[in-house]
Amino acid sequence: MKRNIYLKKKSLEEAKRLSSMLAGLIHLGDETIPVIQARGRVTSQPIFAKISSPPFHCAAMDGIAVRAESTYGATEDAPRVVRLGQEAIFINTGQPLPPGMNAVIMIEDIHQIDSARVEIREAAYPWQHVRPIGEDIVATEMVLPASHKLTPYDIGALLASGYQKIQVKTKPKVLILPTGSELIEPKDVNLSEPLTKVIESNSYVLHQLVIEDGGEPSRHPIVEDDFDQIRNTLLSKAKEVDLILIIAGSSAGTRDYTRSIIEKEGEIYAHGISMMPGKPALLGRMKNRPIIGIPGYPVSAIMAYEELVRPLLYQVFQLIKPERVRLRVYPTRNIPSKLGTEEFLRVNVGKVGETFYASPLPRGSGIITSLTKADGILRIPSLSEGVEESREVEVELFRPLEVILQNVVMVGSHDLTLDLLANLLREFYPPIFLSSQSVGSLGGLLALKNGFCHLAGTHLLDPETGEYNIPYLRTYLGEMKVKVINLVYREQGLMVQRNNPKGLRSLKDLLREDISFINRQKGSGTRILLDHELKKLSIEPTQIRGYEREEYTHMAVASLVASGMVDAGLGILSSAKALNLDFIPVSKERYDLVIPSIYLNEEKVEKVIETIRSKKFKEEVLRLGGYDVSKTGEELL
Numbered sequence: 001m002k003r004n005i006y007l008k009k010k011s012l013e014e015a016k017r018l019s020s021m022l023a024g025l026i027h028l029g030d031e032t033i034p035v036i037q038a039r040g041r042v043t044s045q046p047i048f049a050k051i052s053s054p055p056f057h058c059a060a061m062d063g064i065a066v067r068a069e070s071t072y073g074a075t076e077d078a079p080r081v082v083r084l085g086q087e088a089i090f091i092n093t094g095q096p097l098p099p100g101m102n103a104v105i106m107i108e109d110i111h112q113i114d115s116a117r118v119e120i121r122e123a124a125y126p127w128q129h130v131r132p133i134g135e136d137i138v139a140t141e142m143v144l145p146a147s148h149k150l151t152p153y154d155i156g157a158l159l160a161s162g163y164q165k166i167q168v169k170t171k172p173k174v175l176i177l178p179t180g181s182e183l184i185e186p187k188d189v190n191l192s193e194p195l196t197k198v199i200e201s202n203s204y205v206l207h208q209l210v211i212e213d214g215g216e217p218s219r220h221p222i223v224e225d226d227f228d229q230i231r232n233t234l235l236s237k238a239k240e241v242d243l244i245l246i247i248a249g250s251s252a253g254t255r256d257y258t259r260s261i262i263e264k265e266g267e268i269y270a271h272g273i274s275m276m277p278g279k280p281a282l283l284g285r286m287k288n289r290p291i292i293g294i295p296g297y298p299v300s301a302i303m304a305y306e307e308l309v310r311p312l313l314y315q316v317f318q319l320i321k322p323e324r325v326r327l328r329v330y331p332t333r334n335i336p337s338k339l340g341t342e343e344f345l346r347v348n349v350g351k352v353g354e355t356f357y358a359s360p361l362p363r364g365s366g367i368i369t370s371l372t373k374a375d376g377i378l379r380i381p382s383l384s385e386g387v388e389e390s391r392e393v394e395v396e397l398f399r400p401l402e403v404i405l406q407n408v409v410m411v412g413s414h415d416l417t418l419d420l421l422a423n424l425l426r427e428f429y430p431p432i433f434l435s436s437q438s439v440g441s442l443g444g445l446l447a448l449k450n451g452f453c454h455l456a457g458t459h460l461l462d463p464e465t466g467e468y469n470i471p472y473l474r475t476y477l478g479e480m481k482v483k484v485i486n487l488v489y490r491e492q493g494l495m496v497q498r499n500n501p502k503g504l505r506s507l508k509d510l511l512r513e514d515i516s517f518i519n520r521q522k523g524s525g526t527r528i529l530l531d532h533e534l535k536k537l538s539i540e541p542t543q544i545r546g547y548e549r550e551e552y553t554h555m556a557v558a559s560l561v562a563s564g565m566v567d568a569g570l571g572i573l574s575s576a577k578a579l580n581l582d583f584i585p586v587s588k589e590r591y592d593l594v595i596p597s598i599y600l601n602e603e604k605v606e607k608v609i610e611t612i613r614s615k616k617f618k619e620e621v622l623r624l625g626g627y628d629v630s631k632t633g634e635e636l637l
Helices: 010-022 154-160 201-214 228-238 257-266 298-316 417-429 443-451 470-477 507-511 525-536 554-562 573-578 601-613 617-624
Strands: 029-033 063-066 081-083 090-091 103-106 110-112 115-119 142-144 167-171 173-178 214-220 244-245 266-271 273-276 280-284 289-294 326-331 342-352 354-360 376-380 393-397 408-411 433-436 455-458 483-498 517-520 568-572 580-596
Touching: 010 273, 010 280, 010 289, 010 298, 029 568, 063 167, 063 517, 090 554, 110 408, 115 266, 142 154, 167 470, 173 228, 201 214, 201 298, 228 244, 228 257, 228 289, 244 298, 257 554, 266 376, 273 298, 280 298, 280 470, 289 298, 298 393, 326 342, 326 376, 342 393, 342 408, 342 433, 408 443, 417 433, 417 580, 417 601, 417 617, 443 470, 443 580, 470 483, 483 554, 483 573, 483 601, 507 525, 525 568, 525 580, 554 568, 554 573, 568 573, 573 617, 580 601
Parallel strands: 173 214, 173 244, 244 289, 273 342, 326 354, 408 433, 408 455, 517 568
Antiparallel strands: 029 167, 063 090, 063 103, 081 115, 110 115, 266 280, 280 289, 326 393, 342 354, 342 376, 376 393, 455 580, 483 568, 483 580
16 A cells, blocks of 8 residues: 655644635524523624613612702701601612602611601712613613623623523534544443553544534544545535544555545645644645544644644634733753754643743653643744753643642652642642652752752662662752652562563563563662662673663553563552552662752642641552551651
């Protein structure tokens, strides 16, 4: 089968202009709906008030309605007595003003003498405490313009101006068509059996995004990678919808048919966009309907939607697309990028001291958790080769700034208990959140030194003394004043597949030619521990097949072992338990948190320490297995 190539690759700006052109193919009609169901809909014409609001002169306060002129001369020294029912009438807020009356005196400013008389000690002025007819809305004036997205407040204004039903623009009908023989519907997944296909989730994400942007999505079941099946589905559905989103099949693989189908039945304007993630996106027309090819990787799919589909939908409604809040930040490290491609880098953001810092998350197009965990997006322009640690850049925030300000930024070694800590922080002290980045123990100490984080997680063994962590502080932190608080003691060992099919017993077995190994990255505490143990056994690391291959977390190592891609990896017992692996103990180690003293009085950092010391945290850690919490929360320095 001939492999596709990107024949009409465009820059992102060019692709956006083409998307704008495609919006012109969509023409929305009108429909009449109840006002009380209209939130989020878009007006199709200007709306003019049928009645005034309020529709009569009414009391703005509880009290008595009077004719102002009859009260002139009343003072504290010379109060005036007025008769109820003749010169004054009791009235409640919102009630119509009685005929002949033109003012209201508040109930707290009068003294009732008896059932027939009240005393007033200050004169009223005309229209005092009165809402005149039409104070809010005057009949015939425009309440809302055309192409206005209705808010809950607008619903109130429409009801007050006499409307029960209004005309709005119809929702654009959007077909979402997932393709791929490698996919399985979520409802067909049987978790008791090994999965041999990928769970299709992109269409459900797009479905919700289309709803959020005012469209009416319809999801088609998965269509396999078959030219005729995909073509027939598109042809049969095209006339029923306003816009088609076809997922996958637009890349350069031998079974990617989207491009050739659209070329045959319509026209392609762009095939390949200079953006990352999202490069395989496609823009075209079929049966006079706009069609957008959405990449198959989850993050690519979402980025393509946000950059190409969302602006199109807002343009169809004649609305201005809302912009995210932007924040000036400093990257925590130099970040290279590919020249000629605009990159959307997912980042965590936190304020440390007086400065906001952004830490990059994994860049893979298939890592949807890089979006669920992200605080924002850092756009690296196509004409840039990356961003520098020393240069301020702009981040588009996913979350409110108030939430970002509550982030406690942690950098360092990975541990499963950090997820428990983050969850309990949310439970005990919302909205404080632990934002952790796994870069290894040494990476955490260097981040502390550079002022990038509030605390670092470390489990560095000093081979000379056998002590953990504290010997490294002077070397890497100099004279910085810090507190060292124990998080946990944990077991490190070899993780191997269930039932240990290769019969490994110790680190010495890693020398066998039939054993493949996966290592942790340089600077991680696990790597240092491994090198220390190998030295004790007089084993040269180069003798181990796979020693040079690196991963950044215990779970990543465990996942590779569980999948059978490697036979063994060094990691913590809780990770082995999580993936049902066998475990061969090697050493017990101490995992500590290092906190600069200048942050100890910050409330959000204090709450982290309180949570670590809580009974519930220790109980949940013990349930993971492989941990000792006898010194958890203790100050070791």
